[in-house]
Amino acid sequence: MLLVLKETISGGERDSLKARLASWGAVCAVLKLGGREAWSLQGGMPPVLDCDLLPGVERVIPPGESFFLASRSFHPASTQFSLGTAVAGGNRFLLAAGPCAVESQEQMAICAQAAKAAGAAILRGGSFKPRTSPYSFQGLGAKGLEIHRSAADSHGLLMMSEVLDRQDLPVVSEIADILQVGSRNMQNFPLLKALGQQKKPVLLKRGLAATREEFLLAAEYILAEGNERVMLCERGVRSFDPALRHTLDLGSVVLLKEMTHLPVLVDPSHAAGRRELVLPMARAAAAAGADGLMIEIHPDPANALSDGPQALLPGELATLRADLERILPVTGKSFGGQA
Numbered sequence: 001m002l003l004v005l006k007e008t009i010s011g012g013e014r015d016s017l018k019a020r021l022a023s024w025g026a027v028c029a030v031l032k033l034g035g036r037e038a039w040s041l042q043g044g045m046p047p048v049l050d051c052d053l054l055p056g057v058e059r060v061i062p063p064g065e066s067f068f069l070a071s072r073s074f075h076p077a078s079t080q081f082s083l084g085t086a087v088a089g090g091n092r093f094l095l096a097a098g099p100c101a102v103e104s105q106e107q108m109a110i111c112a113q114a115a116k117a118a119g120a121a122i123l124r125g126g127s128f129k130p131r132t133s134p135y136s137f138q139g140l141g142a143k144g145l146e147i148h149r150s151a152a153d154s155h156g157l158l159m160m161s162e163v164l165d166r167q168d169l170p171v172v173s174e175i176a177d178i179l180q181v182g183s184r185n186m187q188n189f190p191l192l193k194a195l196g197q198q199k200k201p202v203l204l205k206r207g208l209a210a211t212r213e214e215f216l217l218a219a220e221y222i223l224a225e226g227n228e229r230v231m232l233c234e235r236g237v238r239s240f241d242p243a244l245r246h247t248l249d250l251g252s253v254v255l256l257k258e259m260t261h262l263p264v265l266v267d268p269s270h271a272a273g274r275r276e277l278v279l280p281m282a283r284a285a286a287a288a289g290a291d292g293l294m295i296e297i298h299p300d301p302a303n304a305l306s307d308g309p310q311a312l313l314p315g316e317l318a319t320l321r322a323d324l325e326r327i328l329p330v331t332g333k334s335f336g337g338q339a
């Protein structure tokens with residue numbers, strides 16, 4: 001159970017609330033989001049649920065909801081926050097584009113130019129790669145981060161890169177603007193806690209077989225540590241059908257938007273696994289109300305070191321921009337995401 005405190009709670013009300021909860025044997029953890037304070041009750045359950053009878057309490061959120069800070073009941077308005085030179089959430093639509101893995105300066109320069117031309121605010125690219133096989137390309141590491149940074153800077157783009165392990169966090173958070181948590185790490189709780197304790201915004205990808213509740217609880221780990229800038233990314237889930245790499249769960253995007261105030265982006269590239277499906281799925285995601293898209297591109301997909309089959313050519317990304325300009329008015333969002 002969660003007690004959301006009134007913004008005007010007085011010292012006296014606070015003391016008397018504490019005393020009443022203590023008399024019920026309830027243990028409180030204090031949570032904060034957007035300047036709002038809430039007390040999460042563990043242990044003894046108060047016999048009184050009516051907030052009118054609890055001094056200084058604005059709302060009581062009943063136990064059924066296992067996540068609080070991520071929940072719309074706690075924060076009814078859609079969250080909007082600055083990423084630096086772009087804005088996430090609310091009525092803004094963000095485009096992130098770039099290669100699966102950072103490979104070279106030349107590759108990143110071409111991708112950055114294409115991303116910028118297509119109206120993207122974010123240049124994505126992995127330098128620490130979570131690969132299924134230990135024999136596959138694992139990323140350029142710190143050298144890749146430097147290449148990525150300079151490509152992003154030369155086109156005025158934000159840099160987003162995956163943090164694969166808690167031990168990489170200092171080096172990635174020092175240089176990147178947005179930190180990505182990959183699907184395979186959605187429930188890496190020590191990593192999530194560490195991301196909550198630093199200030200850079202986080203893009204959290206849905207686990208390959210995670211329920212929405214598990215997804216939102218993973219976001220809750222970051223929020224509960226004090227980092228309020230969390231974006232979710234739906235990227236498809238495991239299913240029985242090998243025709244697609246994963247199954248893009250667009251119903252989930254609609255449900256997530258009901259359940260949470262956090263921005264929900266969609267990555268059709270990893271869901272599709274095949275280039276020809278990426279643009280139609282991207283259009284569908286925008287029409288379903290997503291707050292943004294993440295698209296993989298590569299100047300030479302046939303020779304890409306990872307995920308070539310799903311990479312769009314730089315020129316193909318440009319057509320997405322025109323499509324989005326037509327689709328987004330239906331959802332009330334505006335394309336661009338610039339601050």
Ligand code: PEP
Binds near residue numbers: 183235
């Ligand atoms: C990625 O976006 O680079 C990636 C590895 O995706 P996912 O974690 O969704 O598989």
Ligand code: MN
Binds near residue numbers: 101296307
């Ligand atoms: Mn990839």
